[in-house]
Amino acid sequence: EVQLVESGGDFVHPGESLRLSCAASGFNFGDFWMTWVRQAPGKGLEWVANINLDGSEKNYVDSVRGRFTISRDNPKKSLSLQMERLRGEDTAVYYCARGAWNFDLWGQGTRVTVSS
């Protein structure tokens, strides 16, 4: 089955770190750019970061640049998002999605809550 499955979401305090993972199956993971998109509670969608096929190019939205790091492991068909110095405004459901610019396959999301 073609799917993406996220994990790693949790409740953390401001300033703490968290690592999200996304496991891909059913397609040639190494042939696709991958992206993280988030959705704050009751809000719309926000593009967070993307990564090219071999991990040599990474792009971030300004609000996370320098705090978040996207990475991938093609042999393991895995995408990651390392999040540092988390803030309340990072609270959201985080989705991994297939594609560089528009996204034709999404995971079910993993919830991150940042609160004191």
Add this chain to the structure above:
Amino acid sequence: EIVLTQSPGTLSLSPGEGATLSCRASQSVSRSSLAWYQQKPGQAPKLLIYGTSSRATGTPDRFRGSGSGTDFTLTINRLGPDDFAVYYCQQYGSSPYTFGQGTKLEIK
């Protein structure tokens, strides 16, 4: 950053009717790099339209995307019960790849 403004915020229609959803960009979207997604409660978004007017795999031909420059439209003909959801437009012509705030299509 390109800001996308969707209208209306909520659209109340009956099954069988047609829907017109608007997405206006704060500056021209290059290369018609505009997509539409459908999201139902508790679910991930689903790609409907990319490249302004190309239907994604599995998108019924009742869904039609159009527009250029700063004004884009998603038209849905003959609304079915499964079409009531939130719809987002997204531009990917320039980074960051921004989304509109969504239009909720609800049953009247």
